[in-house]
Amino acid sequence: MLTRREALFGAAIGAAAVAAMPAFSATAAQAEIGKLARERIKLVAPPFVHQHDQVAKGGPKIVEFTMTIEEKPVVIDADGTTLNAMTYNGSVPGPLMVVHQDDYVELTLVNPDTNTLAHNIDFHAATGALGGGELTLVNPGEQVTLRFKATRTGTFVYHCAPGGSMIPWHVVSGMSGAIMVLPRDGLKDDEGKPVKYDSIFYIGENDFYIPRDEKGNFKSYETAGDGYDDVMKVMRGLIPTHVVFNGKAGSLTGDNAMKAKVGETVLIVHSQANRDTRPHLIGGHGDYVWEQGKFANAPAKDLETWFIRGGSAGAALYTFLQPGVYAYVNHNLIEAVELGATAHFMVEGEWNDDLMTQVEAPKPIVTN
């Protein structure tokens, strides 16, 4: 059982760090930033992404976001297994934020007093202060606002990192998401020519570690703290019980399958805050893949499977060439099929016989 005092332990350190930086808000740079235009973004839940320009209009600006942290039980598979989730903005993963290089990201992080734990946010896209983690630790009933300059382009993970064992525990309880920093003039292929996408999907992959009872059935707990000791034991075994996209096995299939049309170009941003993964589009490819997610590097071409390192986000651009139902999986197929990491694309359009045709349907083996 986790006590409130343990949960709040990191708070004093965070407060000290903030207090130690009084000059931070009184520099000339601050005045310059004050003149920038501001834009307020309303985040949307994954796999969808808020409206954004692929090529920036005008100069750098301050892009304002608000995320409210919500601790709540969520069902993570068809059997009704429950995770005591910790979420950014109510979703697992947290929403994808999109800005352009040299924009300022200004995030207000709210931790309502209905929560029981202290939380913060570490942006891999940010520079200094443990990615902002040191400046953003908020107790239940507090909020904080952080601003950082998006100096590097690419897709980057953000996650909760409230100190010690709290870090992996909060992350495998769902507290991660991603931010995409686009080049101001948009994405480019390996030859530097502009490329655009018609739609974008954000797939956050999570590994969960749900304790089982003596019969092998998954246990549930009233609060996250009640399950802490048991969950930590499973975590230390390093074998997840669930590996899922968008917070739940089957959350991107059936009614929620992603949709596209033949000829459409889709950008798939894939993040994993904790563990390596290897996305693969069955029957398709990655036309241009930023495997490490950083747009300053030329994209790899024609990939079959791409590797997303734990603690990073990558991006794959693909133009669908055939209609049908596609499965998008973590190509550790045990994780895809048994543990949950499968999504579907439904793609409408005309079939291309030149690319593939069944020359002869199955029939009894011909014997002469």
Next chain:
Amino acid sequence: MPLHIPRFASAAVAAVAVPVGLSIQAVGDWGGHRQSYPAAHPLAMTVSLLPGSIVYPMPGEFLKDGRPQRNPRLRQQFDKPLEIMTYQVSAADYADCVAAGGCQPPQEARAIPDDAPVTGVSYLDADAYARWYSEATGDHWRLPSDEEWAFAAAERFTGEFEGVEDDADNPARRWLTSYKAEVALNRRPDPLPRSRGSFGVNSRGLADLSGNVWEWTSTCYVRATLAADGVGVASSIDNCGVHVVEGFHRTYMSNFVSDGKSGGCAVGTPPDNLGFRLVRNQPGWAKRILGRLGII
């Protein structure tokens, strides 16, 4: 007039389950060896259906001119009465077989009621139970064929998700429409087996059909090439390593799979659970007479 004829008639007309007592009485009439069957559990309740017929989509995959076809609708005639269990074999029933060494334990760790259907059983398990139960009761019990199941299920029979759009130039239309049809049913997973009777009774008096437990049949998966008339079969290949499973929808499972969720394919809704019920073969007249005479 033999005793069993009016029983079939009354059961079918009234569309009710045959009470245990009547069922046992009939068994007694036919004779048999029941000494090894545990006295603690009464024999399975059954429903006896009058001869009849149905028009139903055959199971399997059908091709014509190398292209997938809608499953042919054929009239299936049942010339003899069909006696089938009212309920699926229960966890307690199956436990008797395990205790007697006739069956492997089910792959089921969840806490489910004793009178809930046994789940976590493969085709091989169901078949082993039928053999043990036949031995224990002295009657011949077996899994229903797919058409028998459909006949007994009546209005609860739904068949499979067939792609309805047939476009020679675009095979994907079929895949997409089939996927959408399944999505449109909007069936949410319903994992935990419930006490017998929870899913009600159909018009023929069978309980719990097409609830959250799918049922094994004795019918093998088949791929057939249809003749020019679109109904006759020009050639076919059976794969009896895979059997037809019936329930909320029809599907196909490898014989050794006991968890429907992991036995399916990359797309499509998997069965919540796998279980079964059995059919009792009617003994022929010779056996009935010999039974009465106490010879067998």
